[in-house]
Amino acid sequence: DAKTTQPPSMDCAEGRAANLPCNHSTISGNEYVYWYRQIHSQGPQYIIHGLKNNETNEMASLIITEDRKSSTLILPHATLRDTAVYYCTYTGTASKLTFGTGTRLQVTL
Amino acid sequence: NAGVTQTPKFRILKIGQSMTLQCTQDMNHNYMYWYRQDPGMGLKLIYYSVGAGITDKGEVPNGYNVSRSTTEDFPLRLELAAPSQTSVYFCASRSPTAPNEKLFFGSGTQLSVL
Numbered sequence: 001d002a003k004t005t006q007p008p009s010m011d012c013a014e015g016r017a018a019n020l021p022c023n024h025s026t027i028s029g030n031e032y033v034y035w036y037r038q039i040h041s042q043g044p045q046y047i048i049h050g051l052k053n054n055e056t057n058e059m060a061s062l063i064i065t066e067d068r069k070s071s072t073l074i075l076p077h078a079t080l081r082d083t084a085v086y087y088c089t090y091t092g093t094a095s096k097l098t099f100g101t102g103t104r105l106q107v108t109l
Numbered sequence: 110n111a112g113v114t115q116t117p118k119f120r121i122l123k124i125g126q127s128m129t130l131q132c133t134q135d136m137n138h139n140y141m142y143w144y145r146q147d148p149g150m151g152l153k154l155i156y157y158s159v160g161a162g163i164t165d166k167g168e169v170p171n172g173y174n175v176s177r178s179t180t181e182d183f184p185l186r187l188e189l190a191a192p193s194q195t196s197v198y199f200c201a202s203r204s205p206t207a208p209n210e211k212l213f214f215g216s217g218t219q220l221s222v223l
Contacts, residue, residue, distance in 0.1 A: 032208055043113075043199050043214030044152070051208065087151070091203075091210045095140055095159045098168060101151040 002089045004100040011106050018075040020103050022088035025069040032091055033064060035073045037084040044087060078107045111135050115200050115215035122190040122222045130185040130218050132200030140203050141183040145196040158183055190222045
């Protein structure tokens with residue numbers, strides 16, 4: 001099972017960077033970190049994933065610490081539409097995939 | 110490409126009734142999952158499957174049953190519905206092969222048991 005710890009809630013001003021942390025100290029060396037977000041009660045959507053190196057795509061950046069025990073999702077210029085619950089998890093050879101409680105990000109004017 | 114399709118989108122059940130939540134995916138994914146999400150809470154794993162004919166319990170399996178006769182379909186059965194099963198149910202699928210393991214979710218089924 002993926003064991004992750006995230007702050008329950010965070011606030012961010014629109015236009016500023018949102019930095020969402022995740023602790024995943026039990027991750028194994030070959031397991032990827034994945035981030036998803038859920039807007040209202042829609043199905044969660046994939047944002048980004050990484051193994052060791054920092055990653056960036058059109059939605060966000062992912063910073064993984066050198067020991068891989070934690071990561072930070074960065075939304076560089078948060079908008080009101082980024083208000084959502086953000087989940088981190090990790091996968092590998094194990095098929096069982098669980099989620100923590102996630103971080104509820106509120107972006108304000 | 111449809112992805113993961115769930116039906117129905119909404120359903121109201123009376124206590125003691127039974128129903129099947131349907132889930133189908135067209136991505137040829139081996140791994141499929143059922144999650145439930147209570148209001149204001151996170152995702153809880155009910156059951157999962159690694160391929161046709163293989164299923165296993167998740168975190169909250171009581172009151173549910175699943176089957177996986179094909180790669181595409183993974184229905185969730187509720188027997189003797191109870192108010193505690195009022196929730197939003199999400200089906201998801203993924204490939205087991207790194208690094209393409211991202212989950213694809215369906216749009217959910219909102220179930221009320223009254």
